[in-house]
Amino acid sequence: MERYDQHVHSAYSFDSKERLEDECEAALQKGLQGITFTEHFSVDPLDVSYGVLRYDAYRQAVTDCQDKYRGRLHIGCGLEIGEPHLKKCEADLKQAVQSMQLDFIIGSIHNIGSVKLRNFQKGKTKDEIYTQYFQEILMMAETADIDVIGHLDLAKRYAFEVVGNYDFSEYRDRIAKILSVVIDRGLGIEINTSGWRNSVGVCYPSPEVIRLYHDLGGRYITISSDAHKNEDIASSWDRARQVLLEAGFDQYFYYEDRKPHAVSLRNETE
Ligand SMILES: [Zn+2]
Numbered sequence: 549m550e551r552y553d554q555h556v557h558s559a560y561s562f563d564s565k566e567r568l569e570d571e572c573e574a575a576l577q578k579g580l581q582g583i584t585f586t587e588h589f590s591v592d593p594l595d596v597s598y599g600v601l602r603y604d605a606y607r608q609a610v611t612d613c614q615d616k617y618r619g620r621l622h623i624g625c626g627l628e629i630g631e632p633h634l635k636k637c638e639a640d641l642k643q644a645v646q647s648m649q650l651d652f653i654i655g656s657i658h659n660i661g662s663v664k665l666r667n668f669q670k671g672k673t674k675d676e677i678y679t680q681y682f683q684e685i686l687m688m689a690e691t692a693d694i695d696v697i698g699h700l701d702l703a704k705r706y707a708f709e710v711v712g713n714y715d716f717s718e719y720r721d722r723i724a725k726i727l728s729v730v731i732d733r734g735l736g737i738e739i740n741t742s743g744w745r746n747s748v749g750v751c752y753p754s755p756e757v758i759r760l761y762h763d764l765g766g767r768y769i770t771i772s773s774d775a776h777k778n779e780d781i782a783s784s785w786d787r788a789r790q791v792l793l794e795a796g797f798d799q800y801f802y803y804e805d806r807k808p809h810a811v812s813l814r815n816e817t818e
Pocket residue numbers: 628656658698699
């Protein structure tokens with residue numbers, strides 16, 4: 549079975565110090581067939597990522613790694629764009645993305661109205677936090693030019709310590725609406741294993757959401773460590789695979805030139 553990790557950050561993101569080449573070495577050591585770099589990107593001046601990504605240097609560094617590891621490791625050049633649906637950023641973002649050569653775009657909600665999730669939740673009830681977060685995800689799913697939705701229920705990461713995790717049954721209909729839009733638009737979601745490394749202790753989104761996505765007809769799903777350090781590359785990869793198999797998936801995907809490619813989740817002997 550081929551293992552791809554589709555969500556990795558390097559020093560081209562504001563919150564990582566790793567060199568691409570070291571991460572490629574780590575990926576090989578962990579037995580991966582491929583990784584995709586997905587550096588943080590935003591055209592919102594209020595976002596922490598604004599102005600950080602030096603695209604030309606990043607693209608060149610990825611190309612150098614592709615040359616060096618050709619035949620040994622498949623390497624993708626991607627972005628994780630924060631709030632790609634914001635109207636005020638629409639024209640700037642479109643122009644920026646058009647000028648780049650990208651394999652993959654993750655759309656993520658890290659802020660609500662340019663306010664970080666951790667601050668946004670202050671003084672709000674549990675229901676306000678999750679309802680507004682999922683509303684923002686829905687707006688992104690409806691309009692943004694992305695390939696997959698990143699960590700679809702990330703709100704629980706910060707809300708967990710204050711108001712607790714959400715009860716899936718209470719938000720099932722809202723989440724089903726988001727997933728229906730994802731499916732109708734030919735987008736995908738990721739299973740992001742970083743939740744198992746955070747205090748919330750469960751992947752993003754939770755296994756119930758992944759099962760619902762499958763049952764609604766969802767097909768495109770990627771496996772993502774969201775590593776910001778070498779040692780986290782491919783973390784909990786087999787656990788993620790197990791969640792996907794239990795949800796009914798036989799395959800997952802990696803993206804090249806922004807097109808999905810299916811990879812079997814089964815071993816040849818299974
Ligand atoms: Zn993220």
